[in-house]
Amino acid sequence: MYTVDELRAIIKEELDKKEYIQEPYSLFEPILYILEDGGKRLRPLLTLMAYNLYREDIEKVLKSAIGIEIFHNYTLLHDDVMDDAELRRGRPTVHKKWNRNVAILSGDAAAITAYQCIEHCEDKYLRRAIDFFNQVAMDVCRGQQYDMLFETRNDVSEEEYIKMIYLKTSVLLAGSLRHGALLADAPEHEYNALYEFGGYLGLAFQLQDDYLDVYGDVAEFGKNIGGDIVANKKTYMLIKALELADPETKEELWGWIERKEFDHEEKIKAVTRIYDRLGIKEIAFAAIDKYLKMSRDILDKIDVPKERKIDFYETLDAIGNRKK
Numbered sequence: 001m002y003t004v005d006e007l008r009a010i011i012k013e014e015l016d017k018k019e020y021i022q023e024p025y026s027l028f029e030p031i032l033y034i035l036e037d038g039g040k041r042l043r044p045l046l047t048l049m050a051y052n053l054y055r056e057d058i059e060k061v062l063k064s065a066i067g068i069e070i071f072h073n074y075t076l077l078h079d080d081v082m083d084d085a086e087l088r089r090g091r092p093t094v095h096k097k098w099n100r101n102v103a104i105l106s107g108d109a110a111a112i113t114a115y116q117c118i119e120h121c122e123d124k125y126l127r128r129a130i131d132f133f134n135q136v137a138m139d140v141c142r143g144q145q146y147d148m149l150f151e152t153r154n155d156v157s158e159e160e161y162i163k164m165i166y167l168k169t170s171v172l173l174a175g176s177l178r179h180g181a182l183l184a185d186a187p188e189h190e191y192n193a194l195y196e197f198g199g200y201l202g203l204a205f206q207l208q209d210d211y212l213d214v215y216g217d218v219a220e221f222g223k224n225i226g227g228d229i230v231a232n233k234k235t236y237m238l239i240k241a242l243e244l245a246d247p248e249t250k251e252e253l254w255g256w257i258e259r260k261e262f263d264h265e266e267k268i269k270a271v272t273r274i275y276d277r278l279g280i281k282e283i284a285f286a287a288i289d290k291y292l293k294m295s296r297d298i299l300d301k302i303d304v305p306k307e308r309k310i311d312f313y314e315t316l317d318a319i320g321n322r323k324k
Helices: 005-015 025-036 042-052 060-085 100-118 123-150 158-183 189-215 236-244 247-259 265-277 280-300 304-321
Strands: none
Touching: 005 042, 025 060, 025 100, 025 123, 042 158, 042 189, 042 236, 060 100, 060 123, 060 158, 100 123, 100 236, 123 158, 158 189, 158 236, 189 236, 189 265, 189 280, 236 247, 236 265, 236 280, 236 304, 247 265, 265 280, 280 304
């Protein structure tokens, strides 16, 4: 078995080869730029980890894993254009460093490059691998559309939000796991179980991000606290607060949401106090723990020795400990 650190090093070494760079360089330079930002590289890591549950020859799935990482960054590139985001991982976004046309075209090239990499698998798996990834790619687009629709709605329910983040975030994690297990010749019921595991894992990750934006530590979280509050982003925290608030508290919360001019720190503190009064922190804890337990229950049923699943269990534990 490979360790997580060993797999991360292998992924970095493969990305450093820059094999996706072609002419004209100006088309691929923005892809290189966003990939060099690093990030967690969680999706290719999960692909390799799933493959390594069953087999050791991870070079057979490495190119596909890189393709999934390129696809993920393609979605971020286009997402930044749609949000007109200024920064990504502390650096100017591609459309700010270059322009929107460059970001759109390079994003398209990244998506095509991703598929070219994902196709690097044995012929007996190719049709299923592409069909599965097409499903994931379409679901990500559906999730992004829901997210944009929710920006103009004030009545988004918890159920709708969970569906949106499942499509926008969870399915790519789930698909990464399924892809790795499929190429390792895992039984169908097990690669499907790993997909389900990844879905719940993704929900726990996203809900944790929502929680940390309010209650996290700046140094650990990696970005300023309260950005979602300032932007009136419809997170799990805000949706639950609007659902549970009494009329007076709801009026106070809407006052901050609708205010056009305000001091950022004052708004963050005021909304956080509302969350505190409503017990939103504890509600978020419970939701995160629920999805972690659902993930763990599925992982327990995967029929490989427990020691081969230890890194997955440690990932679940890390999520649970980070919020506390």
